[in-house]
Amino acid sequence: MTQILDTSPSSIARAAECLRAGGLVAFPTETVYGLGAHALDAAAVRRLFEAKGRPANDPLIVHVASANDVRGLVARIPPHGELLAARFWPGPLTLVMPKSPRIPLEVTAGLDTVAIRMPAHPVARALLEAAQVPIAAPSANLFSRPSPTRTAHVLHDLEGRIDLVIDGGPTTVGVESTVLDLTSDPPMVLRPGAVTLEMLKGLLPNVRMRANAVEPGPQPSPGMFSKHYSPRAPLVLFKGPPEAALDALVARARQAAADGRRVGVLAMREDVDVFGDFPVCFAEMGTGRDLAGVALRLYAALRELDAAGVDIIFARDIDADEGLGRAIRDRLHRAASEIVRL
Secondary structure (H helix, E strand, O other): OOEEEOOOHHHHHHHHHHHHOOOOEEEEOOOOEEEEEEOOOHHHHHHHHHHHOOOOOOOOEEEOOOHHHHOOOEOOOOOOHHHHHHHHOOOOEEEEEEEOOOOOHHHHOOOOEEEEEOOOOHHHHHHHHHHOOOEEOOEOOOOOOOOOOOHHHHHHHHOOOOOEEEOOOOOOOOOOOEEEEOOOOOOEEEEOOOOOHHHHHOOOOOOEEOOOOOOOOOOOOOOOOOOOOOOOOOEEEEEOOHHHHHHHHHHHHHHHHHOOOOEEEEEEHHHHHHHOOOOOEEEEEEOOOOHHHHHHHHHHHHHHHHHOOOOEEEEEOOOOOOOHHHHHHHHHHHHOOEEEEO
């Protein structure tokens, strides 16, 4: 049975000892809850993959307590690595660098690169400092499901599969870290997040977004699969001008309800009134004027619709493709079972 711990020093010490002994501990970061294992313990890492049902070709992110801890985990620090760490660490930026032989191949999906970040959440930092080992940690959920932003989400997916979870309350960002590949020329954003492309260009003017399709085999970063972060009910996403997308969404939702299906809508607050008294289960993400709030609510809203037992979920794409909007759109597209382009 999975045990829930508070954030007291004694609980942190207990969780740290569990990690050193090869156990699995879920803990909050500023982005989402992570599921941690001793990153240098191959057996513990294999147990983590099994608990999540995660495919072996999907690499993990290694979390460190300080920038100094990176040197023993990489073969070399690429150009700009120290500059980026000084600017964005601790925080939601993951850097992909050539790996040291110390890192088990289980962590990196067999690749010769490793993804590393230093989280900002005080509980994550306290755990790393107490454990005195690097922690490999993907999101603390079953593979392909919406990431957890609170302890209840972790337990819903992983109760009985992991040893401990530290309850640090809701996370504060809500989407996973930005992943930046420093082994490519120019540096390449593999996964967008709260450290935006625009922020990175302030230090790396030539940085680019990865545009090519995912190839079979080991992935260069977590979160690269085309279908990911998905609710149990199929999600239909409407992409196009906001008014046309909303009109098409409403028409499709009414037809689904007429067919006897229980309809869920992942809704922007400004769209709710369009439905009138139409019987639909809403989960609000917030307003398009507050993208940070939308990012924070996204996964919780998807989980609320699943908990409500809906048969199908409809959503419209957000009308923003820069800054944090790029990360939200990425997650919505990967969560969708069908994308209707208008």
